[in-house]
Amino acid sequence: MKYVCDICGYIYDEAEGEPDNGIAPGTKWEDLPEDYVCPLCGVGKDQFSKMD
16 A cells, blocks of 8 residues: 655555665554654655555
8 A cells, every 4th residue: 555645745655665764665554653754744644645
């Protein structure tokens, strides 16, 4: 599943994770910490939308 930042368009792909930020590939969106922020613009998880 992929999630897109509504502010800047960054896409979080669960299959890829964010290895540079210590998030392993395969990490589910719901398993990200509650204080997760977009690595590009810094907004929280509530500013992301699930992609279809």
